Amino acid sequence: MRFIRSPLSREDAASLTLGSVVSLSGPIVTARDEAHMRALEHLREGKAVPECLYGSVLFHCGPIMARDGDGWKAIAAGPTTSARMNSMEPEMIRRFGIRAIIGKGGMSREVCAAMKECGCVYLAATGGAAVSIAESLPKVLGAEWEDLGMAEAVWKFEADRMGPLIVAIDANGDSLYERVSESLVRI
Amino acid sequence: MIKLPETVEQTVVNILRLANTKLPSDVGWALEAAAAWETDGRASAQLGAILDNVKKAELLGRPMCQDTGIPIFYVKGKIPPSIRQDIAAGVRRATAEIPLRPNTVDPLTRENSGDNLGEGMPIVHFIPTEDAYTEISVMVKGAGSENMTRLGMLNPSDGAAGIEKFVADSVLDAGGKPCPPGVIGVGIGGTAEECLLMAKAAAMSSSENPDPVLRKMEEDLFVRINGSGLGPMGLGGGATVLAVKIRKACCHTASLPVAVSVGCWATRRASARMTGDRVEYSQEADV
Numbered sequence: 001m002r003f004i005r006s007p008l009s010r011e012d013a014a015s016l017t018l019g020s021v022v023s024l025s026g027p028i029v030t031a032r033d034e035a036h037m038r039a040l041e042h043l044r045e046g047k048a049v050p051e052c053l054y055g056s057v058l059f060h061c062g063p064i065m066a067r068d069g070d071g072w073k074a075i076a077a078g079p080t081t082s083a084r085m086n087s088m089e090p091e092m093i094r095r096f097g098i099r100a101i102i103g104k105g106g107m108s109r110e111v112c113a114a115m116k117e118c119g120c121v122y123l124a125a126t127g128g129a130a131v132s133i134a135e136s137l138p139k140v141l142g143a144e145w146e147d148l149g150m151a152e153a154v155w156k157f158e159a160d161r162m163g164p165l166i167v168a169i170d171a172n173g174d175s176l177y178e179r180v181s182e183s184l185v186r187i
Numbered sequence: 188m189i190k191l192p193e194t195v196e197q198t199v200v201n202i203l204r205l206a207n208t209k210l211p212s213d214v215g216w217a218l219e220a221a222a223a224w225e226t227d228g229r230a231s232a233q234l235g236a237i238l239d240n241v242k243k244a245e246l247l248g249r250p251m252c253q254d255t256g257i258p259i260f261y262v263k264g265k266i267p268p269s270i271r272q273d274i275a276a277g278v279r280r281a282t283a284e285i286p287l288r289p290n291t292v293d294p295l296t297r298e299n300s301g302d303n304l305g306e307g308m309p310i311v312h313f314i315p316t317e318d319a320y321t322e323i324s325v326m327v328k329g330a331g332s333e334n335m336t337r338l339g340m341l342n343p344s345d346g347a348a349g350i351e352k353f354v355a356d357s358v359l360d361a362g363g364k365p366c367p368p369g370v371i372g373v374g375i376g377g378t379a380e381e382c383l384l385m386a387k388a389a390a391m392s393s394s395e396n397p398d399p400v401l402r403k404m405e406e407d408l409f410v411r412i413n414g415s416g417l418g419p420m421g422l423g424g425g426a427t428v429l430a431v432k433i434r435k436a437c438c439h440t441a442s443l444p445v446a447v448s449v450g451c452w453a454t455r456r457a458s459a460r461m462t463g464d465r466v467e468y469s470q471e472a473d474v
């Protein structure tokens with residue numbers, strides 16, 4: 001297992017080999033359907049967008065959060081199905097310079113192409129491993145767009161050895177999911 | 188002194204907590220077995236992470252998955268008239284107390300009620316019997332797997348081979364999206380809506396299929412799908428399904444409905460049987 005630290009540079013992303021296992025520490029931000037929609041809408045309309053999205057490690061996740069004193073605490077935070085964001089992700093990657101996406105299930109050819117173009121990787125987290133992942137997000141740095149609701153808000157975390165994460169789409173746009181699906185045995 | 192039985196509301200909070208924090212033993216064993224057979228390194232790492240997470244969830248009393256889903260209730264036996272409101276009260280309290288993620292939104296405005304209630308919620312199926320008890324069972328179903336549900340109105344000439352192909356393709360086309368390896372529920376026959384209900388009930392049941400023909404089909408599909416190479420999380424490997432469970436009913440002579448309810452590894456369920464003075468909890472269910 002290789003330990004990596006965000007923010008990631010383009011070179012960091014390019015150095016991650018397809019199929020390898022990594023563990024990530026450093027800042028990450030969550031975004032799913034609604035946050036993607038709003039971010040792109042705000043860009044089009046010239047409205048403000050959270051700074052934290054730029055150059056980020058984007059986590060497809062709608063966590064369960066609980067109040068902890070003045071702040072928040074992650075109770076359960078596994079990845080959500082990334083494919084729902086397929087139509088919006090290429091623009092997100094291009095406009096925000098996203099360096100890594102953490103999710104489950106993989107993403108479309110168009111997203112892989114944008115990853116290749118901009119130097120971004122896709123890291124597969126274990127779907128449903130929500131408590132283990134929440135434990136690797138000990139610090140909540142804040143939240144944006146809380147009006148979207150707990151699952152859809154943009155949560156900012158400081159990750160501490162989050163993993164195992166599998167490099168499932170590399171910065172060349174090669175996808176482990178495609179390899180698996182091409183070699184599936186269908187009787 | 189006679190101890191008053193728990194209210195329906197409290198019982199519903201309890202079964203939601205049990206279902207969300209503790210994996211039923213048959214599902215847990217199937218995962219352990221899959222981990223023991225798995226030969227692919229990446230797949231073993233995924234299964235290890237799942238088992239580790241299951242243990243942590245139980246220990247900390249937290250939901251094992253952040254998608255605490257939509258709870259689907261079945262009420263069997265004696266049906267008290269206020270049961271729907273009582274279940275709703277239990278869902279509201281469980282959402283705040285456990286806590287569960289508020290998942291319920293209006294389908295068009297996408298407005299979130301915040302308490303997992305709203306129009307048409309909670310979903311409750313009734314099975315009235317002559318029994319003196321009331322049994323409430325719940326299955327918690329996340330969207331990642333629910334979104335992969337398929338209904339096929341096949342041609343009668345497609346036969347058993349066509350059914351098996353439809354089921355296998357449904358699982359393989361879903362890829363890693365529904366967090367494999369999961370429990371796959373299949374309905375064969377009935378009408379369109381009955382077929383889907385059978386698939387859901389089959390996915391929930393913890394008992395062995397009494398029909399030897401269906402049992403054979405379940406075993407064949409289990410071997411066939413696990414030989415596909417899809418693997419845990421669709422990243423390659425041997426463990427793609429934990430079990431295949433099938434139910435059937437008669438159908439129109441010109442129809443062959445097949446429904447596939449794709450489940451994830453987090454197959455979560457619990458039930459409570461309430462009699463006059465006591466409540467018995469279990470994680471087995473047969474509806």
Ligand code: SF4
Nearest residue numbers: 128252329331366451
């Ligand atoms: S598919 Fe199941 S395990 Fe995966 S995120 Fe959804 S509810 Fe959790």
